[in-house]
Amino acid sequence: MAHYRSLGSVPPKRHTQHRDPDGQLYREELMGEEGFSSDSSLLYHRGVPSAIVDSQVWELPDQTRTPNHPLKPRHLELHTLFEGDATADAVTGRRLVLGNNDVRIGYVVAGPGASPYYRNAIGDECVYVESGSGVVETVFGTLSYRTGDYVIVPRATTHRWVVGEASRLYPIEANSHIAPPKRYLSRFGQFLEHAPYCERDLVGPTETFVVEGENVEVLVKHRAGGAVLGTRMTYATHPFDVVGWDGCLYPYTFNIEDYMPITGKVHQPPPVHQVFEGHNFVICNFLPRKVDYHELAIPVPYYHSNVDSDEVMFYVGGDYEARKGSGINIGSISLHPGGHAHGPQPSAIEASLGVEYFEESAVMVDTFAPLDLGEGGLAAEDPAYAWTWAGRGPGADGEGDGGPAVFSNS
Template sequence: MRYHRLGSLPKKHHIQFRKPDGGLYTEQLFSTRGFSGPMSTLYHINQPTEVSGWEDRGSVKVTYLEDEPLRHRHLKSRPMEPKGDAISGRIPLMGNSDMEWHQVVVAEPMKSFYKNADGDEILFVHDGSGVLHSMFGRITFKPGDYLVIPRGVIYRLDFDAHPVRMIALVSYGPVEIPRRYRNEYGQILEHAPYKERDFRAPEALDTFDEGGDYEVVVRARNRLTAYKFPYHPFDVVGWDGYVFPYAFSIHDFQPITGKLHMPPPIHQTFHAAGFVVCSFCPRMLDYHPEAVAIPYAHSNVDSDEVLYYCNDKFGSRKGIEEGSITLHPLGIPHGPQPGAVEAALGHTKTEELAVMVDTFHPLKLTANALELEDPAYWQSWKTKRS
């Protein structure tokens, strides 16, 4: 991300910065990769190191199914019942050594603050709106927003109404803008499917100078620990730097189209260690007079492909519904179902809206995923033979 600042800052870092009563603010360097990666500097009213207690809340290590047979999967998330808050309601569906995919149907507001120290989070808000409150300030969000929250950020999500359907991706490596979209100065290039102004940094800093009893649930080492603070954790009067949460709307993604079919990388939105996130958005289709405007069958020999469908309009796929999730694993080809190519001929635009995650190591499913599975999906490629 680029440099951003909010609130009051001293003239230089590491100098005395005084409160109106003459006391010192506490400076905190917030780094996500040692002392040489992206970092921000925050100024707290209280000392962020002071806690009044802690409580073990147990393991959140995801249990995966081992040795599942190789086949295409279709999971239907639409029947999922609302459960818990934006954190406790996370249902892990799949993951690997690089990431976790959680499905969430949020039932209730968060009572505590949350911090994930195990990984960066990409939250995709399918149908809710509200405010992401964090120590870096507030970001208003709406349906179709990705919220990218770097590891270590204390935050709370407040929704305007419940239930809300979300995907919560946890990335063990940093989430970044793809290198090929940026120049040597880090600026986003003209051929990229978005520009800096599409990324919404915290819009205002809410500073709480309040004592009390506040709980921050910290996820670290696959375990939750509830930390108690004797002051409001959003006590920052100012910050600047390159690390902060931000929002990006899938509706602000500018699809790249071509005369003939363009490959999936043109949809890439985020880069992470071991996986990419892509956005499939409404767009004009390929304009060669004989173009086949949907993908050819492709052998993803080295990556697993997961698609979350925000609507039921996806040109190359039959039998999916809003909220469907398909997993096409590495090792076998996938592509349009029989009849899909013929049905797409002559179409000039698509209304599809979907989020895709391609991982470069195989994903393992959880038992929760199997509960959502349409077991007949693999047969949808069968053709009638005489």
């Protein structure tokens, strides 16, 4: 984030004495990216941010990754992973759906209440809120969230999720930072005119958030020996003791409805729908919009073989009545791996001719390294999907229904 923000009490000059009304020094902490060479913020703590009194193993949920082998497109029905009342919490309840060494995609349906305190030391998190509402409490202040929000939490930000309305959350956990695409920004970081959103759409904390407490546990997700591991650290004083901070590094939300889709006379490629990028992956969103207006336009995409990418579409909204029988529905993921062309079936192409408006909404993650299946992905798979273009699977010789098996934009 290139946009400077200052909340609460900060001294006029950085790295100088800053005291509370009783004369006690606040403890200054720099949270900075890329070794003092990129965005940072200065936080002023009441307590000592380094003071821990215990460190224990936190056993993470199953992080097993299974290669997509034999190679095939996959359809994962995430809504089948959490049945009944939502009782999981937004942090420890996450099930790993897909992952590689650059990014891990999870899913959780979190019930009302607070998660443990948590921070991800591996990378930034972009949590898409499929539905629900609540608050994310952080050392920088609180963020309200609602359906359609991307909640961006920078690496190593201590926070917790306080769910109000049961929330379907789609965490995209990077091993890097997540930011708006560089091509949307000026050389000094301001959003340019061609960008589909701008600073006004990004919602950060508006006031500091201080909590009293001692011996507070924080779950830390981190890497060691190439593995994703967890540690439970106990802090002598509450980590939410920041009376003021300023800088360009902080959590924020962006609602998908504030993305202004870019349309064209003929089919526009997915990069016009990009919203964020991380190292070796991008995040795009496909939203309700007018579609291609050339008199001979084909609104659905051409077949495409993204030779460098695995493509993950998460279908989050829209009218899927026309797709009955295809398998894809709200809450579905399609994984279209590199090395295999994908696109619509002929019936979907014909059906799209003359259409002026698409209602569907989807969040897409394209990775530049192959994705493995997590335990949640394996548990949610619809095994018939790979054969829906041909209309028949292995060992079958009849005519299948061959219904449209892909989203209009994928």
